[in-house]
Amino acid sequence: MSDHLIQIEGLSKKYCKDLQKSLWYGLQDSSREIFGISRNSELRSKEFWALQDINIQLRRGECLGLIGQNGAGKSTLLKILNGIIKPDKGKVTMRGRVAAIIELGAGFNPALTGKENIYANGAILGLRKLEIDLLYDSIVDFSELEHFIHSPVRYYSSGMRVRLGFSIAIHLKPDILLLDEVLAVGDIGFKIKSLNAMANLIQETAVIFVSHSVDQIARICSSVCLLENSKVAYLGEDISYGISQYEKTSPSPGTEYIHDGWAILSNISINEIPLKESGLCKIPFGHNLQIQFELKLNSNIEQFTIKVEFADSSNRIIAHYHSLHRSDAMRNISFEKACDLNIPNLNFTDGLYKVHFFIMDAEGIQQYYCYRNMFPLEMTGSGHQVKGFSSVLLDGKITSGKNLEAIPTKSKL
Amino acid sequence: MSENPQKSSYLTERIYSPEPAIRKPVAFLHDIGKDFRLSLDLGYSLFIKDIKAQYRVAFLGLSWLLILPAVQILLWYILFQNKIINSGAEAVNYLAYMSSGIILWTIFSEAVNAPIINGANTKSILVKLNFPREAIIVSGIYQVLLNAGIRSVLLLVMLSFFSFKPDWNLLLFPLSIVSLIIAGTVIGMCLFPFAMLYSDVNKALPIVLQLGMFVSPVVFIPGENGLLSKIIQINPLSVLIESGRFGATGLGNPSLTAFFVTGLLSIGFLVLLWIIYRITLPIIIERISS
Numbered sequence: 001m002s003d004h005l006i007q008i009e010g011l012s013k014k015y016c017k018d019l020q021k022s023l024w025y026g027l028q029d030s031s032r033e034i035f036g037i038s039r040n041s042e043l044r045s046k047e048f049w050a051l052q053d054i055n056i057q058l059r060r061g062e063c064l065g066l067i068g069q070n071g072a073g074k075s076t077l078l079k080i081l082n083g084i085i086k087p088d089k090g091k092v093t094m095r096g097r098v099a100a101i102i103e104l105g106a107g108f109n110p111a112l113t114g115k116e117n118i119y120a121n122g123a124i125l126g127l128r129k130l131e132i133d134l135l136y137d138s139i140v141d142f143s144e145l146e147h148f149i150h151s152p153v154r155y156y157s158s159g160m161r162v163r164l165g166f167s168i169a170i171h172l173k174p175d176i177l178l179l180d181e182v183l184a185v186g187d188i189g190f191k192i193k194s195l196n197a198m199a200n201l202i203q204e205t206a207v208i209f210v211s212h213s214v215d216q217i218a219r220i221c222s223s224v225c226l227l228e229n230s231k232v233a234y235l236g237e238d239i240s241y242g243i244s245q246y247e248k249t250s251p252s253p254g255t256e257y258i259h260d261g262w263a264i265l266s267n268i269s270i271n272e273i274p275l276k277e278s279g280l281c282k283i284p285f286g287h288n289l290q291i292q293f294e295l296k297l298n299s300n301i302e303q304f305t306i307k308v309e310f311a312d313s314s315n316r317i318i319a320h321y322h323s324l325h326r327s328d329a330m331r332n333i334s335f336e337k338a339c340d341l342n343i344p345n346l347n348f349t350d351g352l353y354k355v356h357f358f359i360m361d362a363e364g365i366q367q368y369y370c371y372r373n374m375f376p377l378e379m380t381g382s383g384h385q386v387k388g389f390s391s392v393l394l395d396g397k398i399t400s401g402k403n404l405e406a407i408p409t410k411s412k413l
Numbered sequence: 414m415s416e417n418p419q420k421s422s423y424l425t426e427r428i429y430s431p432e433p434a435i436r437k438p439v440a441f442l443h444d445i446g447k448d449f450r451l452s453l454d455l456g457y458s459l460f461i462k463d464i465k466a467q468y469r470v471a472f473l474g475l476s477w478l479l480i481l482p483a484v485q486i487l488l489w490y491i492l493f494q495n496k497i498i499n500s501g502a503e504a505v506n507y508l509a510y511m512s513s514g515i516i517l518w519t520i521f522s523e524a525v526n527a528p529i530i531n532g533a534n535t536k537s538i539l540v541k542l543n544f545p546r547e548a549i550i551v552s553g554i555y556q557v558l559l560n561a562g563i564r565s566v567l568l569l570v571m572l573s574f575f576s577f578k579p580d581w582n583l584l585l586f587p588l589s590i591v592s593l594i595i596a597g598t599v600i601g602m603c604l605f606p607f608a609m610l611y612s613d614v615n616k617a618l619p620i621v622l623q624l625g626m627f628v629s630p631v632v633f634i635p636g637e638n639g640l641l642s643k644i645i646q647i648n649p650l651s652v653l654i655e656s657g658r659f660g661a662t663g664l665g666n667p668s669l670t671a672f673f674v675t676g677l678l679s680i681g682f683l684v685l686l687w688i689i690y691r692i693t694l695p696i697i698i699e700r701i702s703s
Contacts, residue, residue, distance in 0.1 A: 005424070022700050023610045023611065023700055025700075026606075026610055026696055026697060026699070026700035027606070027607075027610070029696045030606060030692070030693040030696050030697070032433070033433045033434075033435070033692045033693060033696065034435070034689055034692055034693065036433045036435045036436050037433065038431065038432065038433065039431045039433075041431070079540075079702070080429060081429075082542075082543050083427065083429055083543045083695075084539075084540065084541070084542075084543055084695065084698060084702075085695055085696075085698060085699040085702070086429060086430075086431060086695050086696070086699070087429055087430060087431050088431050089431060090430070090431075091428065091429070091430045092428065092429040092430070093426060093427070093428050093429075094426070094427045094428075094429070095424040095425070095426050095427075096424035096425065097424075097425075098427075098543070100541075100542070100543065102541045102542070103541050106537065106538050106541045106542060107535075107537075107538040107542065109462060109466045111465070111466040111467075111469050111470050112462060112465060112466055112469070116462065116465065119458070120458060120459075120462045123454070123455050123458045123459075124455065124459075124538065124542055124544050125542065125544070126544065128454075129458075152469075175424060
C-alpha cells in the first residue's frame with residue numbers, strides 16, 4: 001500500500017453553464033447512477049471541463065498550496081476530495097480522517113450558545129460527544145471566548161465567530177486537512193496564533209491549502225500547484241517559481257486616476273521602452289530604474305512632488321521614492337515639461353513587484369494624479385529568494401572582537 | 414514528529430471515482446449500514462439543536478409545541494359544546510371521526526414535508542461539509558414523531574371527555590401513526606431531489622396535500638358509490654387512516670390485513686428510497702452548489 005494519504009489520478013470534472021440544462025442533466029445523471037449505468041464522460045451541450053486530468057499525490061507532513069485565478073477549479077477540487085461531489089473521470093483515494101475547513105463556522109446556529117454550537121458543529125464534523133467533551137476546554141481556551149461561551153452566537157462579532165469556528169476545526173486532529181481561504185481571519189494576534197497552530201498541525205497531516213495570499217502559501221506550503229484553465233500549469237516544490245507563474249497569469253491591470261484634470265501624463269517610458277510596449281520590466285539587482293514622461297499640470301498648481309511606490313505581491317509597500325524627501329518640491333513653471341526620474345541601485349530580492357506612481361502637492365498629502373500598477377517589475381539576480389517575503393536587501397557589516405570568524409553559510413529563512 | 418509513524422498502514426481508505434457505487438453492492442451496503450448508525454446519532458443531535466434554536470427565540474419557549482395543537486383540539490371541543498356543531502350521538506361520532514382524521518392527516522403531511530424542509534434548511538452546509546446525509550431525514554423523523562406524540566395524546570384526552578373508552582384496539586393507533594410517518598417520509602424522499610432542484614415542488618406541495626386530504630377519509634365520510642368514494646377506496650393511505658381512527662375511536666371497520674400489507678410495503682419503499690437518496694444526493698448537491 002502506498003504511503004500517500006491523498007492520491008489523485010487523472011481526475012476530471014465537468015460543469016454546465018446553463019441552469020435549466022444543468023438541472024435536467026442532474027436528473028439524468030441521478031437515474032443513470034440508480035441503475036448503475038456509467039457516467040457520460042463526453043461533454044454535453046453547454047458543458048465545460050472545470051477540472052481536467054489532475055494528478056496529485058501527497059504524504060503526511062506535506063502541504064500543497066493550491067493557487068489559481070477565480071474559476072480555475074480550486075474549490076471544485078476540494079469538494080471532490082471532501083466527497084461532496086463525484087468526479088466525472090479518474091480516481092481519488094483518501095486515506096485517513098479528512099477534515100475540510102471550507103468555511104469557518106458553517107452551520108453555526110445563531111440562537112444557540114457558543115457551547116451548544118461547539119457540540120452541534122463537532123457532531124456535523126464527525127466527532128462523538130465523548131470526544132467533544134475531552135476537547136471542549138481546549139477549544140474554548142484557544143478561541144479566547146471564555147466569557148462569551150454561554151451567550152448566543154448571534155451576539156458574537158464576526159471575528160468571534162471565526163475564532164470559534166477555527167478553534168473547533170484545528171481540534172479535529174485529521175490525517176488530511178483541506179483548507180479553503182480560511183486563514184485570512186481575525187485580528188492580528190489571533191492570525192499569528194492560528195498560523196502557528198496550522199504550522200504545527202501540518203507536520204502530522206497532509207494538507208491542501210487554497211489561498212489567494214501567495215504570502216501565506218510561501219510561508220506554509222512545501223509544494224505548490226498552479227491551476228490554470230482547469231488544468232495543472234505547474235506542480236512542484238519550487239514555490240517561488242509557481243507563485244511567479246501565477247502572478248504572470250493574473251497581472252493586475254494598471255489603473256490611472258486623474259483628479260479633475262489636475263495633471264496629465266503622456267509618453268511614459270520605462271528604461272527607454274515606451275510603457276505601452278514594455279509589458280514586464282526586468283531589472284537586474286542593483287541596476288537603475290528610469291521613468292520618463294511628459295507632464296501637463298493645471299496652472300493653479302504652484303508646487304508639486306512625485307512619489308513612486310514599490311509593492312510586493314501581497315500589495316505591501318516595501319519601498320518608495322518621494323521627491324519631497326530628496327529635495328524641495330518642484331515649482332510648476334512651464335505647465336508642460338518632459339521629466340526624467342531616475343532611481344538608482346534597486347536592491348530588492350528576486351520576485352515580482354508592482355509600481356505605483358503619484359503626482360502630489362508640495363506637502364505630499366493631496367494627490368493630483370495616481371497610476372496604480374503602472375507596470376510590473378521583475379527583479380533578478382539578487383541571489384536571494386526569500387520565502388514568503390519580498391523585501392529590500394540592506395547593506396550591513398558586523399565588526400567584533402578578534403576571536404570571531406565568519407563561516408560561510410547558506411542563506412535561509 | 415508524528416506520534417505514530419506506522420499510522421498510515423491502518424487508515425480507513427475512501428475512493429471517489431465516477432463508477433456508480435451500486436456496482437459494488439457489498440461495499441455499498443456496508444457503507445449504508447455504517448452511515449445509518451452515524452446518522453441516527455447525528456440526526457438526533459440535529460433534532461435537539463433545531464428544537465432548542467426554534468423555541469429559545471420564543472418567549473413561551475417549548476410550550477408552543479403544546480399550544481398550537483391544544484388550541485385546535487380545544488376549538489373543536491368548544492364548537493361542539495356550544496352546539497355550533499349539532500349535538501347528539503351522531504354528532505359526537507362525527508367530531509371523533511373528523512378530529513382523528515385531521516390529526517392523522519396532519520402527521521402524514523408533516524412527514525411528507527420534513528425531508529424537504531430540512532433539506533432546504535441545511536442546503537448551505539450540504540454543499541460545504543461532508544457528513545452522513547441521512548441525518549437530515551432522521552432528524553426530520555424525530556421532529557415529526559415529537560409533534561405526532563403531542564397531538565395524539567391531546568386527541569385521546571379530548572375523546573375521553575366524550576366517553577370514548579380505550580380498549581386493546583388502541584394499539585393500532587400508534588402503529589398507524591408510525592406507518593403514516595413512514596409513508597409520508599417515503600413520499601417526501603421521492604420529492605426531495607426534485608424539490609432541491611426545482612422550486613415548483615415547494616409551490617405545488619401544499620395544494621397537492623390539500624387535494625390529497627379530500628381523496629382520503631379525513632373529514633368526509635365516503636359513501637358506497639361515486640367517483641370520490643372509488644378513489645378513497647384505492648388510496649393506500651385510506652386504510653392507514655381508517656385503522657388509526659378505529660384504534661382511537663372504535664369507529665369504522667378497516668381490514669387489518671390491508672393495514673399490515675400497506676405498512677410493510679411502506680417500509681420496503683423506505684429502504685429503497687434510502688438507497689436512492691444516498692446515490693443521488695451528491696449529484697443533486699453538485700447542481701445546487703455555486
